[in-house]
Amino acid sequence: xxxxxxxxxxxxxxxxxxxxxxxxxxxxxxxxxxxxxxxxxxxxxxxxxxxxxxxxxxxxxxxxxxxxxxxxxxxxxxxxxxxxxxxxxxxxxxxxxxxxxxxxxxxxxxxxxxx
Amino acid sequence: xxxxxxxxxxxxxxxxxxxxxxxxxxxxxxxxxxxxxxxxxxxxxxxxxxxxxxxxxxxxxxxxxxxxxxxxxxxxxxxxxxxxxxxxxxxxxxxxxxxxxxxxxxxxxxxxxxx
Numbered sequence: 001x002x003x004x005x006x007x008x009x010x011x012x013x014x015x016x017x018x019x020x021x022x023x024x025x026x027x028x029x030x031x032x033x034x035x036x037x038x039x040x041x042x043x044x045x046x047x048x049x050x051x052x053x054x055x056x057x058x059x060x061x062x063x064x065x066x067x068x069x070x071x072x073x074x075x076x077x078x079x080x081x082x083x084x085x086x087x088x089x090x091x092x093x094x095x096x097x098x099x100x101x102x103x104x105x106x107x108x109x110x111x112x113x114x115x
Numbered sequence: 116x117x118x119x120x121x122x123x124x125x126x127x128x129x130x131x132x133x134x135x136x137x138x139x140x141x142x143x144x145x146x147x148x149x150x151x152x153x154x155x156x157x158x159x160x161x162x163x164x165x166x167x168x169x170x171x172x173x174x175x176x177x178x179x180x181x182x183x184x185x186x187x188x189x190x191x192x193x194x195x196x197x198x199x200x201x202x203x204x205x206x207x208x209x210x211x212x213x214x215x216x217x218x219x220x221x222x223x224x225x226x227x228x229x230x
Contacts, residue, residue: 083225084226087218088222100209107199113195
């Protein structure tokens with residue numbers, strides 16, 4: 001997985017455990033594609049200070065994931081659910097029973113919320 | 116939810132972010148039903164010190180859940196999956212198609228891993 005994608009996902013999961021500034025800078029750098037210079041200018045700090053905030057924030061996120069593994073579990077779960085959705089889709093394609101179709105439709109909608 | 120059940124679940128989710136001693140004492144108190152006195156004796160500390168470790172550990176767990184809501188999300192998800200499993204079970208009961216039965220059986224097994 002690319003680093004920027006990974007950091008974005010980790011921010012979504014653990015962002016509330018970062019400081020407000022760390023989350024803001026990581027977001028600007030990885031999601032809004034701002035350069036170190038732009039972030040430095042916006043925050044009236046040096047580029048090195050921006051670099052330090054990013055490094056510290058990333059390290060905190062990686063450390064949390066190493067201990068709690070929520071991203072890993074979430075991705076495994078999404079893969080499994082996608083597999084289940086595909087199976088149910090196959091089932092729906094072959095069934096002509098209206099009642100069965102209705103239940104499958106409901107179930108697939110519910111599961112889609114988790115992917 | 117009863118407090119001891121809640122603390123046990125939170126320990127499972129966030130335990131790795133507690134100190135080793137906090138996790139051990141919370142586990143002894145809530146899961147192994149040891150008294151404050153027994154834990155104090157085993158650890159050569161006072162009952163008050165045990166109380167402090169428990170309080171600090173619990174506060175850390177509650178604070179993490181307040182920010183990350185993993186327990187809440189996990190329980191909502193389990194409820195939804197249980198609902199889906201019940202729906203699929205109904206479907207399986209009404210179907211006589213062997214192929215359909217096989218797919219449903221596979222799908223239900225996969226989803227059961229997540230509950």
